[in-house]
Amino acid sequence: MGAAFMVIMGMQVLGVFKLPGLGREYRPLLQGRFAGLGGAFLMGLAFTAGWTPCTGPILATILMYAGSTATVAQGAFLLFVYAMGFCMPFLLVAIIINRYVNQIRSFYKWLPLVQQAAGAILIVAGILMYFDLMQKVLGIVSGFFTLTEV
Secondary structure, rough: OOHHHHHHHHHHHHOOOOOOOOOOOOOOHHHHOOOHHHHHHHHHHHHHHHHHHHHHHHHHHHHHHHHOOOOOOHHHHHHHHHEEEEHHHHHHHHHHHHHHHHHHHHHHHHHHHHHHHHHHHHHHHHHHHOOOHHHOOHHHHHHHHHHOOO
């Protein structure tokens, strides 16, 4: 079931079809300017709500896969790697945004390609999971836990 779910979510992210409700946009808080700690908190809430359709399928897939690992440590490690991969671009952008805001806009043209690549990766991961090939392909992860358990 988890593998089929991964493939379906990958197809959604890739754009093969659109499931109702997953691509809905709602931007009520973007009318004003956000200042101070309260403004930063509200902007974070708005950003999270706006990105849920994009991150939801990927996070759900990772949670499904992490839940199917042999140990809690393996699942926790996968979630940690996901969290690091998710937050690193935001940290880098936060560091350089004020200085390079105009140059960053030139990368917008690549965002559809990044989304399609993420969808394709989800589909491949679902297929690997279905055929129980994920550990063979990701032998580094299983080797890491074998070395730490000894």
